[in-house]
Amino acid sequence: QVQLVESGGGLVQTGDSLRLSCTVSGLTFMYYSVGWFRQAPGTWEREFVAAINWNGGRINYGDSVKGRFTISRDNVKNPVNLQMNSLKPEDTAIYYCATSQDTLASRDYTRYDYWGQGTQVTVSS
Numbered sequence: 001q002v003q004l005v006e007s008g009g010g011l012v013q014t015g016d017s018l019r020l021s022c023t024v025s026g027l028t029f030m031y032y033s034v035g036w037f038r039q040a041p042g043t044w045e046r047e048f049v050a051a052i053n054w055n056g057g058r059i060n061y062g063d064s065v066k067g068r069f070t071i072s073r074d075n076v077k078n079p080v081n082l083q084m085n086s087l088k089p090e091d092t093a094i095y096y097c098a099t100s101q102d103t104l105a106s107r108d109y110t111r112y113d114y115w116g117q118g119t120q121v122t123v124s125s
């Protein structure tokens with residue numbers, strides 16, 4: 001059974017930092033990409049945040065987080081981390097990690113097969 005577990009969310013103030021982690025288990029396919037998406041309160045849209053392929057050789061960021069967020073993974077078996085710096089109130093959302101069997105670190109949420117339950121990030125002004 002495939003499981004994705006996000007951790008690290010919380011309530012912070014504007015300008016603070018948080019680090020989210022995504023732990024994946026049960027996947028038999030090893031060379032998967034991991035993406036982070038977020039859903040803001042009152043919206044249906046799942047916004048792309050960042051993605052990394054299996055060896056870290058391909059990384060993509062959403063325009064709204066570029067320069068502030070950093071995605072990383074040590075190797076294919078370790079958690080994927082999302083370091084979020086200079087947080088703003090508009091970063092408030094539920095953050096989801098997901099896995100994709102392609103190696104493209106895609107921005108397209110339809111490319112992702114398995115999803116975690118999400119972790120809440122709230123940034124107060």
